Amino acid sequence: MPRPLLGYALTVGAAGLFAVNGTVSTLALQAGIPAPWLTALRCGGAAVVLLAVLAAVAPARLRVSRREVPFLAAFGVVGVALTQCLYFVAIGRLPVGIALVFEMTAPVLIALWVWLVRRERVRRRVWAALGLSLSGLVLVAEVWRGGGSLDAGGVVAALGAAVCLATYYLMGERGTATRDPVTLTCWSFVAAGLFWAVLAPWWPFDPAVLRSPVPVSLGSVELPLWALVGWIVVLGAVAPFWLSLSALRHLPPTTAGLVATVEPVLASVVAWLWVEQVLSGWQVLGGAVVLVGIALAQTARTARPAAVPEPAAA
Template sequence: MPRPALGYAATVAAAWFFAVNGTVSTLVLQAGLPPTRLTALRCVGAAVGLLVVLAVAAPRRLRLTRREVPFLAVFGVVGVALTQFLYYVSIGRLPVGIALVFEMTAPVLIALYVWLVRGERVRSRLWAALLLSLSGLVFVAEVWRGGGSLDPLGVVAALAAAVCLATYYLMGERGTVNRDPVALTCWSFVAAGLFWSIAAPWWEFDAGLLAEPVPLSIGALELPLWALVAWIVVLGAMVPFWLSIAALRHLSPTTAGLVATVEPVLASVVAWLWVEQVLSGWQVLGGFVVLVGIGLAQTARATAVRAAVPQAVAPS
């Protein structure tokens, strides 16, 4: 029996883990680990973890045909590897909450894509969603301050991440027709891990860096870098992924996606309390307006969609 309260709780918990992961990732990037290497560690770690879990719990779900390989390769490289890399580039230059607001405009891009390219019928609320999202981003960027108060490269990276994330969702709709979302996401992380193993060869990585202490901005507390990376892999990827999947047993994908938009809010609060990333009043207002637009975009498609891929697993 579906239990909506449990679905809401799982979705919010997943958003909270992703929100904390944003600040943990910021500390790792500030410690000197490049975005390419952090992305590689997260993708490979999550791939190994998911492979082990499925191999023990449901090995038949890992079966793979040759015809699926090209799709999974593109899905993993664009939807996972590049989305996460661009996200890390953006939070290295922008407050975590603002980077997420830009990135989570993906549903607006999806609605425009299915209308312009696929010819799907969309509800008129799409135009309100587009107007609100663009207006909100103007406030978030504070463009009246001499071209904006945000780092341009960070904004470009966050918007590019939104494009990659939209690709992830659209391909996920297709992929889940023949595959369950757990196995699909597992293989997407495998593809992403293989991509980064080639793009950023492991023999070029000084593993001794993982033993370096990292200040946590909590008094004089420090942890070795490997401990923070382990958090990012387990509690910043695998655990929220499973929570997102579990929520879909009790909520529709659209509802889960709407609830998941709480992530930028939580991420901003965590970053403010932890590393004192303070947003201006205009940025807070703009973020709220964008989230309203995203909510409208989530429900703009007139055709029912089988979107079983969790709405938050790829980006953060």
Template sequence: MPRPALGYATTVVAAGFFAVNGTVSTLALQAGIPATRLTALRCAGAAVALLVVLALVSPGRLRTSRRELPLLTVLGVVGVALTQFLYYVAIGRLPVGIALVFEMTAPVLIALYVWLVRRERVRSRLWGALLLSLSGLVFVAEVWQGGGSLDPLGVAAALAAAVCLATYYLLGERGAATRDPVGLTCWSFVAAALFWSVAAPWWEFDAGVLGERVPVSIGSLELPLWVLVAWIVVLGAVVPFWLSISALRHLPPTTAGLVATVEPVLASVVAWLWVEQVLSGWQVLGGFVVLVGIVLAQTARAEAPAPLPETPAHV
């Protein structure tokens, strides 16, 4: 039987794991590991973990056909590999919460796409969502301060990540209509891992750097870099993914997506407490306005499909 309280709790916990992962990833990037390599490690680690778990628990979910290969390829390369890479570029130049606010405008892009291209009927609240999102981003960027107070490349990467994330959900929506979403997401991770094995060949990676001890901004504590990478793979991808999937057994997809918008709030709090990333009052106000716009966009489609959870799993 559905247990809404459990669904709410599971969704919030998943958002919390994703939020902490933003700061852990920032620490790994600051330690000197390139965004390309960190993305490759995360995609490969998550792909292996999901393949092993599904092979042991539910091998039927791994069945696929050659007809699905083009969809899985684009889903993995654009929706997973590039989304994650651009997110890492963004958080390397922007506060984690700000980067997530920009990336989370994906629901607005999705609603506009299905209205303009697919000619789907959308509710009038879409225009309020668009206005609020654009207005909020103006406050977040503080554009009146000499053209903006944020790194331009970081902003561009975060917005490009939003486009890639919207693509992921639109393609995932089509794929999930004919097959299990868990297996679909697993193969998308596999496609992403294969892409990065070509784009960032493993033989060019000095695995010895994973043994180097790096500061983690907790007093004088230092940990091996591989500990951060293991967190990013297991607790930053696999565990919150399964929690997001589990939540959909107890909550409607739209409700789960709305609850998951707490992620940038949690991410900002974690980054503030952990690495002292302080946001201005205007940025906090802008982030709140954007989140209100995202909430409206989440419900703008007349018949919103079930989301396909991934990082960030908030759409």
């Protein structure tokens, strides 16, 4: 039987792991590993773990028909590979919390898409959601200061990640109509890993780099880069995915999506406490306004969306 309190706990737990992963990924990027290679490591590692688990417990679920291949390839490339890479580019140039605020505007884009393109009926609150999100982003960017300290390339990357994330959700609604969320996510990671294997081939990459010590801003503590990458794969992708997927057994997708909006808040707190990424008062206020807009956008659709898995983009 559904247990809502457990669903809330699982969703917040997933958001917490994704939030910590933002700072861990920032440290890995600062250590010198390029965003495409970090994305390739995360996608490839998650694909190997998910394939191994499914092969051991339910190998029949891994079967793929020839007709599914183009869809799974597009879903993996746009929804997973590009979303994650653009997110890594964004957090390399912006505070983690601000990058997530821009990326999490995806539900607003979804509501506009289904209204303009699919001609679905949406509630009037979509306009309030759009207005709040745009107003909040103006505050986050501090446009009266010419953008403040925000890097233009980082903002473009974060908005690009929002578009790709919206695509992930829209394609995921279609994909889960014929395939369960676990194998859909597994094959999307496989497609993303193969994409980066071609676009960012491994042979120029020196594996010795993974043994490099990385200061982790906790006193004088240093960890090898491979330990950070291992965290990003296991606790930054596979574990939060399983938590968010399990939550969907106890909560409707819209509720889970609303609870998941705590991720930018948690990410900002983690980055502030860990690497001293301090946001201005206007940016904090703007982030709060955007989150209210996201909450309205999540409930703007009159048709209930399918239960798609949480993206491992953050």
